[in-house]
Amino acid sequence: MPLAVCATPIGNLEDVTLRVLRELDEADLVLCEDTRHTRALLERHGIGTQAQSYHRHNEAARTAAVLPRLEAGERIALVSDAGLPGINDPGAHLIAASLAAGIPVTVLPGPSAVETALVASGLAGERFQFLGYLPRGEKAQRTLWQELESWAHPAVAFESPRRLPATLRTLAEGAR
Missing domain, CATH: 3.30.950.10 (Tetrapyrrole methylase, C-terminal domain)
Incomplete structure (x- = not known):
């Protein structure tokens, strides 16, 4: 499975694409900056997927832990608190590591x-x-x-x- 990089709302929790909602719902794990913030989005849309923190203080360790899971075929989504991971938000490290490991990356666009x-x-x-x-x-x-x-x-x-x-x-x- 590819790493799914998902754009999230930048203010209104309804400003999220159907494709992102489906990906978050079907993912085995959602990596996010702040689990409390992401949990609000997931709960608003009835999604029960586990959320785990991924931020500048733990991205190296979390990337090392997540890569084997991606290689094993787990479905993992990466989100930021608002907007698209990697644009002034954590995510570029995991994206680059995934690509270097031959793991495809899919970007699900949205609010900017x-x-x-x-x-x-x-x-x-x-x-x-x-x-x-x-x-x-x-x-x-x-x-x-x-x-x-x-x-x-x-x-x-x-x-x-x-x-x-x-x-x-x-x-x-x-x-x-």
């Missing part, structure tokens, strides 16, 4: 915070730059703002809600 932000902005989306999470600290952010001033296309970034007010202040000051 990057594309949602770009569409909601009203800016042309033919070309854009994804920055991932913004750097911490005023100095690093000011350097980034200066770099972005010369870009001709929109940039999309992630930021923690807790840090957003300070980041917006730094951006506003940098734009003066």
Whole structure:
């Protein structure tokens, strides 16, 4: 069985594809960042599959434990708390290890915070730059703002809600 990399809702638990729901229901195991968060999604859709944590603090050990199970034919799904694993979330390590071991990887697409932000902005989306999470600290952010001033296309970034007010202040000051 291939490793199933499943996109999860980015805010509304109903924003999940039927294909992802079927994969989560039929999987032997769901690997996830936070079992409490994923359990809410699974319970909302009546899915009883076991969920096990897979995050930056345990991904090396968990990958080593899961690869033999994938090689033995177990059906394993990988999810993040919101969006697609491997995009600013744990998952790339397991995906790369699976491919290196000759285990196929299937990606089940779904909601994208990057594309949602770009569409909601009203800016042309033919070309854009994804920055991932913004750097911490005023100095690093000011350097980034200066770099972005010369870009001709929109940039999309992630930021923690807790840090957003300070980041917006730094951006506003940098734009003066």
